[in-house]
Each structure stands twice: as structure tokens, then as C-alpha cells.
Amino acid sequence: xxxxxxxxxxxxxxxxxxxxxxxxxxxxxxxxxxxxxxxxxxxxxxxxxxxxxxxxxxxxxxxxxxxxxxxxxxxxxxxxxxxxxxxxxxxxxxxxxxxxxxxxxxxxxxxxxxxxxxxxxxxxxxxxxxxxxxxxxxxxxxxxxxxxxxxxxxxxxxxxxxxxxxxxxxxxxxxxxxxxxxxxxxxxxxxxxxxxxxxxxxxxxxxxxxxxxxxxxxxxxxxxxxxxxxxxxxxx
Amino acid sequence: xxxxxxxxxxxxxxxxxxxxxxxxxxxxxxxxxxxxxxxxxxxxxxxxxxxxxxxxxxxxxxxxxxxxxxxxxxxxxxxxxxxxxxxxxxxxxxxxxxxxxxxxxxxxxxxxxxxxxxxxxxxxxxxxxxxxxxxxxxxxxxxxxxxxxxxxxxxxxxxxxxxxxxxxxxxxxxxxxxxxxxxxxxxxxxxxxxxxxxxxxxxxxxxxxxxxxxxxxxxxxxxxxxxxxxxxxxxxxxxxxxxxx
Numbered sequence: 001x002x003x004x005x006x007x008x009x010x011x012x013x014x015x016x017x018x019x020x021x022x023x024x025x026x027x028x029x030x031x032x033x034x035x036x037x038x039x040x041x042x043x044x045x046x047x048x049x050x051x052x053x054x055x056x057x058x059x060x061x062x063x064x065x066x067x068x069x070x071x072x073x074x075x076x077x078x079x080x081x082x083x084x085x086x087x088x089x090x091x092x093x094x095x096x097x098x099x100x101x102x103x104x105x106x107x108x109x110x111x112x113x114x115x116x117x118x119x120x121x122x123x124x125x126x127x128x129x130x131x132x133x134x135x136x137x138x139x140x141x142x143x144x145x146x147x148x149x150x151x152x153x154x155x156x157x158x159x160x161x162x163x164x165x166x167x168x169x170x171x172x173x174x175x176x177x178x179x180x181x182x183x184x185x186x187x188x189x190x191x192x193x194x195x196x197x198x199x200x201x202x203x204x205x206x207x208x209x210x211x212x213x214x215x216x217x218x219x220x221x222x223x224x225x226x227x228x229x230x231x232x233x234x235x236x
Numbered sequence: 237x238x239x240x241x242x243x244x245x246x247x248x249x250x251x252x253x254x255x256x257x258x259x260x261x262x263x264x265x266x267x268x269x270x271x272x273x274x275x276x277x278x279x280x281x282x283x284x285x286x287x288x289x290x291x292x293x294x295x296x297x298x299x300x301x302x303x304x305x306x307x308x309x310x311x312x313x314x315x316x317x318x319x320x321x322x323x324x325x326x327x328x329x330x331x332x333x334x335x336x337x338x339x340x341x342x343x344x345x346x347x348x349x350x351x352x353x354x355x356x357x358x359x360x361x362x363x364x365x366x367x368x369x370x371x372x373x374x375x376x377x378x379x380x381x382x383x384x385x386x387x388x389x390x391x392x393x394x395x396x397x398x399x400x401x402x403x404x405x406x407x408x409x410x411x412x413x414x415x416x417x418x419x420x421x422x423x424x425x426x427x428x429x430x431x432x433x434x435x436x437x438x439x440x441x442x443x444x445x446x447x448x449x450x451x452x453x454x455x456x457x458x459x460x461x462x463x464x465x466x467x468x469x470x471x472x473x474x475x476x477x478x479x480x481x
Binding site for chain 2: 086173174178181185188191192206207
């Protein structure tokens, strides 16, 4: 306590609060002095998360459509995604290294595979919940299967799909940190570097940024959903 | 892949103070202990909250919060921070930090599913039981608990998967468990060792999940009746809450 009290006068001329001597958890000087490094890690984190969720979404949609069509395939797809989901991230990345070597794709593909569990399920549930009479009216109006899907079914399934997307995105942000195993962990790289050097300011900053990033993504997706489903706004 | 299996079949890989054998025992021990602690700490409270119908916002949001918090960050914060990385008996280096992290991440699925399980019991059934003169305690033990059991078990299974995954990540803070085979493999550029560790972790994860799934089926008291009227009607399944790891 006495050390901390004396710290203010000390830090004005002496070592900053993130030096090994002081090693404070909360240290604004660290954030401003190392902002380039932090921004780079944050950017990598955002890019990996976005790529993984986008890839997962692009894979999940056709899987959900096929599963909806053929019941036998549905249980196989749901079982396969559950099995992938059971494999711990550290092991999944380690297995993928055999295919992708040490590249960001190891992390992106691994995380995309995890999102399939929730995305495929929610897409299926959302599409199933579209009322049969609505679909019939659309067909009666001359909608073909493609237009029916794009203009009627997907918009009506959107709230459930977006709920899945939010869960998938938030957990992907958190799991990206484990990518540090192959040195592509975004903020996770700051964490593992921080533990090697006992760097408390870096560890706390990276942790807080990671949770904040998840919250921001979640809010953005919630906003997107409101914009995309104007008909749902009047209700409730 | 072939070399990875050779590594797994080599007796030397399993022996020694940091061999696969010791790491496997460590990780199974960590998983069992933390799951038991998390269950004892949270299940009674979650069931009780579900029974009285209070605290739903917390019980459900705890899963959303748990998802947003990186496991790795918690492990790092605890082991660099106050808990430290001392060896804790059979749990190994950073045993305490790992155990605490595992318990924390096991709580959300247990709490949310137990709460939703009890809360989701048809209020008419509970009313009928009350009308028959059942005491509150009996309503819980004879009506709500059996009906909530499938979802409670789902929560425990999800917690198990989460705990096993988290225990693997402990190696990133030089903690205990099978993740060490993977991280050591990377450090020594031994891809066979990396792959072998990953295969073992994945296989045990699937075995645990499979065993939990089988136990869930076996214990479910409503299984017989569900099977009996499977052909007569499509019984609406219980709403599942599956927080992602």
C-alpha cells in the first residue's frame, strides 16, 4: 500500500506503472505507450472472428437446407456438428495444423466448425417455424422455391437465425484467444506473452478488451436484426 | 497421422513424470472434482430458484456472460494474479488456478438448465399436484424434479464437455493436463506428439460425452412413456438450452 502511495510521485520521473518493478494491473500508460501493438492484436482478433463466423454461416446455410429436405441427412448433420463441438478447441487446432500448417486458417476453420453446431440448429428451427399457410399463400401467388426461400422463409426465420449468430459470434470472440497455440490468437497472443513475462497490465488490458469486443459484436448484431426486421419493431 | 499413432502406441510416451499417463490421470481428476464441486455449489440453488420462480434473469443470463468470457483469460488472470501457479497435490502445477477456472465455467450450463428445467414444468401439472394436497416439498420431489431431470442432466453433460475443454487449455498457462503434450509438441517441433495429444484429448472427450449421453437416456424416468407413445403422437420435446463451449 505504501508502495502504491509513493508510486504517483515516483512514476512522474521514474519507471512507468507497467515496468517490471511496479507491474500494476491497471496502467493507462501501458495502453497509450503500446497502443500500436494492442491495436494490431485487436485487429487480428476481429478479422479472425469475422472470417470464422462468415465461413461458418456460409457452410451452415446449405447444410441446414439439405437437412430440412432429407430427414435422414438431418440427424447425420446434427450428430456430426455435435461431435465436432465436443472436441476441445486446443485439440481441434492441433489436429487442423496437420492440414493448414501454422496459419490463421487453422484458427478460422476450427472456429467456423464450432459455429456450425448452433447455426445449423437455429437455421433449421427458424425455417421450421415459418407458418405453413404463409408458405402456401406465397406458392399460390406464384413464388418458386428460390424466391420463396429468399423472400418469405429466410426473412421470417431471421430472428431465430440472428439469435444463433449472436451466440456463435460471442463465443467465437472468446475462443479466438486459444488460437495463440499457433500464434494467431489476436488478443490471446498478448495474454500468452503476458504470462511469459509476468506482465499484469497487458494481461488485464487484453482480457477486458476481449470481453468488450464480444459485447460490441453482440450489440451490433442486435442492431442489425432491428434494421433487417422492421415489421417486428411495432410489436411487443 | 501414422506417426501420431506410433507415438500413442509407444509405451515410453505414457510413462514418466510428465507422460501421457500422468497427464491423463491429472485431467480426469480435475474434471471429476471440479464438476462435482460445481454441481454441489449450484444445483440445489438453481433448482430452488426454479421452484419458487425467482432469479430467472440471473439464471439465464449467467450462460450469456459465461460465453463472452474467454477461458484462457481467466486461467491467465488467476495464475498470474492472487492464486498463483504452485503445485497442488495430484492436480499439478497451477492446480488451484485450473480448478477454480474449471468450476467457474461449469456453473453456467448447470444453473441455466436446472432453472429452465424446473421452471418449464407445466404449471397445470404443479397446480393439479397442489390441488391433490401435495406439500411443497413433495411437489418438488415427486413432480418437478422428475420432469426437470432430462434438462438437468443435459446441463451436467454440457458442463462436462466445457470442463474437459477448459482443462485442456490449462496447458497454455503451463498448468496440468493433456494439453501439455500438445504444447510441448509445438515447443519441440514434434508434429507427431502434437497430433497424438490432440487425438487422445478428442477421443476421451467423445467417450465422456457418449457416456453422459447414455446415462442421460438411462436415468430419464419419462423415457419408457415417451417411447410408448412415439408412434401415436409426436411428443413435443423439452426446450433445450445448449450454451456453446
